[in-house]
Each structure stands twice: as C-alpha cells, then as structure tokens.
Amino acid sequence: MQPFKINLSDGATITGLLSLPPIDAQARFVPLVVCLHGGSYDAEYFDATPESSIARVSDALHIPVIAINRPGYCETTPLAASSNQDETS
Incomplete structure (x- = not known):
C-alpha cells in the first residue's frame, strides 16, 4: 500500500x-x-506485513482500498475541542 496525505482547504490534513x-x-x-x-x-x-496486507485482496480482486488514519493519529489533524460541554461542570 502507498501512503497518501491530503491537505484540506481549512488547513486540516488527512493521511x-x-x-x-x-x-x-x-x-x-x-x-x-x-x-x-x-x-x-x-x-x-x-498493511502490517506483506503476508497479512489487505493489498493482497485489493490486487487479487482489482478493488481499490483506502485506509484512513483517524483524527489525531500519525499526521492526520486532531479534532477541534467541542464547544458543547456540559454546563453543570
């Protein structure tokens, strides 16, 4: 699998x-x-090892696969703090 990095217009990044x-x-x-x-x-x-990579299935079935890093993981931008905090705190 190949790494990718997308820079969004709001300055956030997805990897x-x-x-x-x-x-x-x-x-x-x-x-x-x-x-x-x-x-x-x-x-x-x-894509931990070549033997256990989902890329093998992707290649065999000719189906594209994308694995996205969740917010805050690797270089993907973390989520902004929520403005909906409990008012009783």
Missing part, C-alpha cells in the same frame, strides 16, 4: 494508505473498500 490496482475496463461498477482502524492503531494495521 493514510491506499491500494489502487488496475481496474477492469469492462467493469460497470467497482466497489471502494474504506478501512478505519480502532484505538491505539493507525492505517498500517491493514
């Missing part, structure tokens, strides 16, 4: 990994698999 295999030109529809890791992991969870 992750992607696999874009050649797609069958005859295919009418092609699914996109979007992977989102759990807590204490990052997008590399889906």
